[in-house]
Amino acid sequence: MPIIVLTVLVQILCIYHVVSTGRDKYWIGLILMAPGIGSLIYVLTQVLPDAGKSRTATNLKEGAIKAIDPNRELREALEAFDLVESVDNHIRLADALYDLERYEEAEPHLKICLQGAHKHDPHMLLRLASIRLELGDPTTALTLLDQLQQNNKGFNSQNGHMLYSRALEASGNTEEALSSFANLVEYATGEEARVRYGFLLQNAGQNPEAALIFEEVIKRVGRGTKFYRRAQQHWADRAKLGLAGQRPPSLE
Numbered sequence: 001m002p003i004i005v006l007t008v009l010v011q012i013l014c015i016y017h018v019v020s021t022g023r024d025k026y027w028i029g030l031i032l033m034a035p036g037i038g039s040l041i042y043v044l045t046q047v048l049p050d051a052g053k054s055r056t057a058t059n060l061k062e063g064a065i066k067a068i069d070p071n072r073e074l075r076e077a078l079e080a081f082d083l084v085e086s087v088d089n090h091i092r093l094a095d096a097l098y099d100l101e102r103y104e105e106a107e108p109h110l111k112i113c114l115q116g117a118h119k120h121d122p123h124m125l126l127r128l129a130s131i132r133l134e135l136g137d138p139t140t141a142l143t144l145l146d147q148l149q150q151n152n153k154g155f156n157s158q159n160g161h162m163l164y165s166r167a168l169e170a171s172g173n174t175e176e177a178l179s180s181f182a183n184l185v186e187y188a189t190g191e192e193a194r195v196r197y198g199f200l201l202q203n204a205g206q207n208p209e210a211a212l213i214f215e216e217v218i219k220r221v222g223r224g225t226k227f228y229r230r231a232q233q234h235w236a237d238r239a240k241l242g243l244a245g246q247r248p249p250s251l252e
Helices: 003-021 026-033 037-051 055-068 072-083 087-099 103-113 122-134 138-151 158-170 174-184 192-203 207-222 226-243
Strands: none
Touching: 003 026, 003 037, 026 037, 072 087, 087 103, 087 122, 103 122, 122 138, 122 158, 138 158, 158 174, 158 192, 174 192, 192 207, 192 226, 207 226
16 A cells, blocks of 8 residues: 555544544644644543553653653643642643753752652652752752651662762762762662763773773663664763763763
8 A cells, every 4th residue: 555545544544533533633633734743642641541441551651742842741740739839730730841951940849859758759859969960059959858767767769870970970079979879870770870980981081981881781782672772872872972982072
């Protein structure tokens, strides 16, 4: 079947689904104006979640929505916050602002929540520490993470360990950062920790050790599943630059 015929057929089926299920009519415009991609977006965000409420379908939907309308969650969080200024809505608004890299706006919402029963909440402290690190204040980030550990015995978080390692590096505590990253890569999922560790080793003049780390990252991604390769390709690309003796302007 010629591809153009298949594309038209899919468009017709999607438009029929829009009408028969009472979806917003703007979907018809998207499907018609963007042949192929419009239908794909509609299937990912409207058809798959109804076909089966699987986690994968939900993730696809959320990813597609975020790509199409990155400010949607912020708008919804603001609407909820305007109705009720609850702790949950403060946190939701802070998370939405954080995801848009509006760190200075997100910070006050977390600080308001960190009192009373939530004074030592580990998840809020982690988020606040991350904000301070992003705003170039690793010293405060370290203080917050120490506070988290002191008041939440037994709490473990890969994200927290990553933040602590990065904050040590950013504050100039290279030896402590190297030790922290060395422990982190022993159990960390994904390749971010290894890549960051590799560049830290490189900056410390330990080039052979850094090269071994970068080679390991490239091999791990190369032999991973299709999903893993896609998810970690960003870090594999950074590892290739490191192996070539180059450092990207940003690791993000």
